[in-house]
Amino acid sequence: MPEDTDRDREERLSMEILVDCYDEIEQAMGWYDYLQNRVTFPFKAHWSTGSSTRAVDVLRLAHEDDCTKTMMVVEIRYWDDQVSDEIMVPLAELHPINPDPDTAEAIADWHYWIKIGYKL
Numbered sequence: 001m002p003e004d005t006d007r008d009r010e011e012r013l014s015m016e017i018l019v020d021c022y023d024e025i026e027q028a029m030g031w032y033d034y035l036q037n038r039v040t041f042p043f044k045a046h047w048s049t050g051s052s053t054r055a056v057d058v059l060r061l062a063h064e065d066d067c068t069k070t071m072m073v074v075e076i077r078y079w080d081d082q083v084s085d086e087i088m089v090p091l092a093e094l095h096p097i098n099p100d101p102d103t104a105e106a107i108a109d110w111h112y113w114i115k116i117g118y119k120l
Contacts (some may be wrong), residue, residue, distance in 0.1 A: 028068045028120045038106035045094040
């Protein structure tokens with residue numbers, strides 16, 4: 001385990017998300033179920049892409065088929081000159097604004113997973 005691991009978080013990931021997962025698709029579905037059950041939608045977040053950040057409404061997880069081969073993605077609504085649009089973005093690019101405790105923990109778990117270098 002890398003030096004900067006969080007033992008409590010690792011235990012939660014192992015017991016709540018990855019238990020009984022034998023391949024990447026099962027891991028992706030474990031994450032999908034965990035996030036679906038823990039995150040309260042909709043919520044507000046900062047969406048960071050490289051050099052820009054904007055406030056968005058996070059509406060829902062994308063369909064599970066969109067979450068099996070790449071990072072988890074969510075559907076967001078953002079405003080550009082008074083016009084709104086809904087798109088899918090990687091969850092790793094979203095940082096919740098004043099989320100409830102379960103939402104905060106679940107998204108922090110995903111950010112940890114990415115930061116530590118784990119992959120689906």
